[in-house]
Amino acid sequence: MSSQTILLVEDDPQLRLLIARALKEHGYDVLTASTGAEMQVLLENGRVDLVVLDIMLPGKNGIEILRRLRTESDLPVIFISARGDEADRVIGLELGADDYLPKPFGTRELIARIAAVLRRHGNNASQPHEKRDEAVFCNWHLSFSRRELRSPSGALVDLTTAEFDLLSVFLQEPQRAISRERLIELSRSRIGDASDRSVDVLVSRLRRKLSHEGKEAPIVTVRGIGYMFRAGVSLA
Structure with missing residues (x-):
């Protein structure tokens, strides 16, 4: 009980x-x-x-x-x-x-x-990102404790809770193909209506926000599987 x-x-x-x-x-x-x-x-x-x-x-x-x-x-x-x-x-x-x-x-x-x-x-609660305070990728800085993302220029990027949680999942599983179903499972919050379409929409929004000075966001589509965060990530 x-x-x-x-x-x-x-x-x-x-x-x-x-x-x-x-x-x-x-x-x-x-x-x-x-x-x-x-x-x-x-x-x-x-x-x-x-x-x-x-x-x-x-x-x-x-x-x-x-x-x-x-x-x-x-x-x-x-x-x-x-x-x-x-x-x-x-x-x-x-x-x-x-x-x-x-x-x-x-x-x-x-x-x-x-x-x-x-x-x-x-x-x-036992996932690595809960034990780390910061992730750095491509000169972007994300603080888990403050739930803040800063661009390479130092600007604060506004993320919804669902976007932050999804990005956190990518940062703890870099350079690894993750299915849409697994993204929903690993994300702390429910993603939209927990459907493939809602994940696609959320990833699209994240890509736009992670694009910087003409550079594409490091989230790529893996055909038949889902998505991959292709950049290296340093956790501190």
Whole structure:
């Protein structure tokens, strides 16, 4: 049985009680909150392993809460929402949500997704890039602790959370062909809708941002497999 702690942020009392009971039955310790303010207090006063966060909350909504959280922490977050808008899903995932589950949903599915995110996050915690502070490639500098990328000229390059996570995967697997499926698996955050197409779009955006002074980005397509980061990488 798991002793991990799940923080459930949901303003519907009946749904909050239903989900909390199901999580406890599966061995999780559960904290509950109905607003972002309550969530913040709980985060400051105890250990939390994952947050289940409703988008539609009184006061600050889930997207605003996640945006602030990602400036402070890489804590795993699963969005839940009665709204099925693709825009909400994409914004949430790009801000760094690890998964998105539209309402209504079964508690068994939520629990399965929680277990998958915790496994993925736990596995990635031991990846080399989590133990290193900086990667250097082609005079580009990436700081893992500050989550910043600087161009050869020293300019700060704006990356979304999904772009940063994908680049981090490439930097820990340089000069090695990686399938799209493996890129999704290794990335800390869910990539778009976790499809081949969403990976292709994200790689295309990274290529544009990594192009500098007429030089092409060091991400190449490997036909029939996926992609390769062809530059040498120094981790420090």
